[in-house]
Amino acid sequence: xxxxxxxxxxxxxxxxxxxxxxxxxxxxxxxxxxxxxxxxxxxxxxxxxxxxxxxxxxxxxxxxxxxxxxxxxxxxxxxxxxxxxxxxxxxxxxxxxxxxxxxxxxxxxxxxxxxxxxxxxxxxxxxxxxxxxxxxxxxxxxxxxxxxxxxxxxxxxxxxxxxxxxxxxxxxxxxxxxxx
Amino acid sequence: xxxxxxxxxxxxxxxxxxxxxxxxxxxxxxxxxxxxxxxxxxxxxxxxxxxxxxxxxxxxxxxxxxxxxxxxxxxxxxxxxxxxxxxxxxxxxxxxxxxxxxxxxxxxxxx
Numbered sequence: 001x002x003x004x005x006x007x008x009x010x011x012x013x014x015x016x017x018x019x020x021x022x023x024x025x026x027x028x029x030x031x032x033x034x035x036x037x038x039x040x041x042x043x044x045x046x047x048x049x050x051x052x053x054x055x056x057x058x059x060x061x062x063x064x065x066x067x068x069x070x071x072x073x074x075x076x077x078x079x080x081x082x083x084x085x086x087x088x089x090x091x092x093x094x095x096x097x098x099x100x101x102x103x104x105x106x107x108x109x110x111x112x113x114x115x116x117x118x119x120x121x122x123x124x125x126x127x128x129x130x131x132x133x134x135x136x137x138x139x140x141x142x143x144x145x146x147x148x149x150x151x152x153x154x155x156x157x158x159x160x161x162x163x164x165x166x167x168x169x170x171x172x173x174x175x176x177x178x179x180x
Numbered sequence: 181x182x183x184x185x186x187x188x189x190x191x192x193x194x195x196x197x198x199x200x201x202x203x204x205x206x207x208x209x210x211x212x213x214x215x216x217x218x219x220x221x222x223x224x225x226x227x228x229x230x231x232x233x234x235x236x237x238x239x240x241x242x243x244x245x246x247x248x249x250x251x252x253x254x255x256x257x258x259x260x261x262x263x264x265x266x267x268x269x270x271x272x273x274x275x276x277x278x279x280x281x282x283x284x285x286x287x288x289x290x291x
Binding site: 003004007008010011013014015017018020021022024025077078080081082083084085 | 198201202205206208209210211212213214215216217220221222249271274275277278281282285
């Protein structure tokens with residue numbers, strides 16, 4: 001084997017070990033699917049108590065979803081034998097919750113809290129090095145910004161439905177490729 | 181980069197060994213990995229993995245923690261700050277060396 005081939009083989013083995021571990025420790029499909037479904041379930045609450053219902057829904061569902069995600073990651077790490085400690089994930093999750101809550105308090109549009117969600121998922125995409133998550137989060141950010149600026153009738157409901165559907169479908173697709 | 185030395189001069193003997201490089205590669209993507217995961221992922225025997233982990237531990241590149249799940253012992257390994265830096269440096273040196281070999285190949289230099 002030439003020096004070039006030996007170096008190439010070593011670098012390839014390193015990259016394979018990294019990719020395999022990355023796929024094993026980041027079951028990102030779970031929070032995508034979970035929060036996609038929660039987003040879809042939240043839609044009817046836009047029509048409860050003049051929009052306050054959806055805020056109340058997320059106050060309960062958000063932390064529950066975060067706790068379920070943390071538990072899933074922990075169980076996954078124990079079963080696979082490799083994982084993340086999760087401090088950064090929890091910090092981003094908490095920032096999304098606070099950002100969405102403050103955004104919702106300052107604006108009547110549900111698009112503003114969803115901007116916080118999109119920013120949070122861009123953070124998760126960066127941590128997980130996941131292009132699909134980054135693409136969906138970027139699309140959500142653009143959609144949220146457009147709805148916040150144009151403020152069309154029922155734009156927040158349409159946006160929530162779109163967010164829920166996109167996250168659910170992406171979660172399901174990523175789950176199919178998950179080998180953990 | 182930039183110190184003018186040949187890339188091979190920047191290779192670290194502790195990290196450069198293929199198995200140890202593999203261990204640090206795994207730990208560059210996971211905060212912690214257990215003995216079984218490392219053994220399976222890198223295709224090693226218990227003894228071989230233990231020996232290489234000991235070398236990395238002695239160099240301060242990994243932290244080894246023994247825990248119990250019920251009565252079952254479990255060994256978790258994580259990379260230290262020095263280990264992450266050594267891995268990044270090794271990877272950069274290897275890529276630089278690869279580029280250097282490719283440049284020489286393109287120039288038709290047999291040496």
